[in-house]
Amino acid sequence: MADVIKKATRESYGEALTALAEKYPNLVVLDADLAAATKTGIFKKAYPDRFFDCGIAEANMMGVAAGLASTGLIPFASTFAMFAAGRAYEIVRNSIGYPHLNVKIGATHAGISVGEDGATHQCNEDIALMRTIPGMTILNPADDIEARAAVEAAILHDGPVYLRFGRLAAPVFNDAATYKFEIGKGITLREGTDVTIVATGLMVSEALAAAEQLSTEGINARVINIHTIKPLDKELICKAAQETGLIVTVEEHSVIGGLGSAVAEAVTECCPVRVEKIGVNDVYGHSGPAVDLLKQFGLCADNIAAVTKKVLGK
Numbered sequence: 001m002a003d004v005i006k007k008a009t010r011e012s013y014g015e016a017l018t019a020l021a022e023k024y025p026n027l028v029v030l031d032a033d034l035a036a037a038t039k040t041g042i043f044k045k046a047y048p049d050r051f052f053d054c055g056i057a058e059a060n061m062m063g064v065a066a067g068l069a070s071t072g073l074i075p076f077a078s079t080f081a082m083f084a085a086g087r088a089y090e091i092v093r094n095s096i097g098y099p100h101l102n103v104k105i106g107a108t109h110a111g112i113s114v115g116e117d118g119a120t121h122q123c124n125e126d127i128a129l130m131r132t133i134p135g136m137t138i139l140n141p142a143d144d145i146e147a148r149a150a151v152e153a154a155i156l157h158d159g160p161v162y163l164r165f166g167r168l169a170a171p172v173f174n175d176a177a178t179y180k181f182e183i184g185k186g187i188t189l190r191e192g193t194d195v196t197i198v199a200t201g202l203m204v205s206e207a208l209a210a211a212e213q214l215s216t217e218g219i220n221a222r223v224i225n226i227h228t229i230k231p232l233d234k235e236l237i238c239k240a241a242q243e244t245g246l247i248v249t250v251e252e253h254s255v256i257g258g259l260g261s262a263v264a265e266a267v268t269e270c271c272p273v274r275v276e277k278i279g280v281n282d283v284y285g286h287s288g289p290a291v292d293l294l295k296q297f298g299l300c301a302d303n304i305a306a307v308t309k310k311v312l313g314k
């Protein structure tokens with residue numbers, strides 16, 4: 001069996017920006033003194049005249065991005081999720097969201113898998129924050145192929161977009177030759193009739209692995225990849241609720257306000273069923289190796305399978 005290729009979506013982000021620069025000459029990139037970590041340094045090396053380092057001043061960077069967007073450019077403002085969604089929230093809301101400017105926010109190092117940087121940098125609240133901003137589109141790609149497609153989709157989309165990328169290398173499971181990305185449309189990766197596992201970002205590959213485990217015990221789990229948190233693919237979610245009667249959501253984010261909340265809100269409108277949320281349970285993270293932290297917080301295939309069996313009464 002061939003080894004699984006792994007790649008951090010933050011690397012995909014930097015490479016995609018660089019690859020798309022010639023195709024989209026109005027694309028510019030901003031960073032907040034973290035170009036080596038966010039991988040926008042790749043773009044900086046190739047297109048130094050279209051790269052702007054705003055220093056450790058994230059709120060100001062968002063204001064600069066808003067100004068650039070008002071001139072017709074497509075700015076990608078890049079920094080860690082904690083600073084993009086947290087520190088700069090008010091500017092994102094008032095200077096980007098309110099005037100509905102064409103700014104793209106590249107938020108890297110999201111979630112528990114930031115690892116040793118600890119609770120202050122492990123942003124598990126960013127999806128919840130960005131969901132509250134009217135007109136904000138939220139993309140959370142699961143692998144390298146999807147991340148690259150998400151960057152171009154963001155460029156083509158007219159309006160503010162929040163793109164969430166990870167630090168940890170993620171398995172590449174999509175096929176570049178056949179993969180199609182459409183904002184607002186989830187993807188059914190595996191059919192099933194007993195339960196639906198809805199996952200996003202780094203957790204999609206774990207959900208697929210959990211479904212494989214469950215299949216050995218006679219449990220047929222459907223797996224849906226929700227790469228667009230907002231707007232949510234309510235049609236796909238409601239169809240799954242109707243056909244399987246139970247949904248388990250999995251996200252590297254707080255269980256409050258993220259994917260699980262969005263899915264629960266959707267099914268209460270169309271087909272009320274039980275929604276079991278797996279994520280960070282209203283606690284802060286802490287420093288430690290990323291893989292160990294994910295297991296500790298239950299963000300792994302084994303726990304997804306165990307929780308699914310429990311709610312099924314197996």
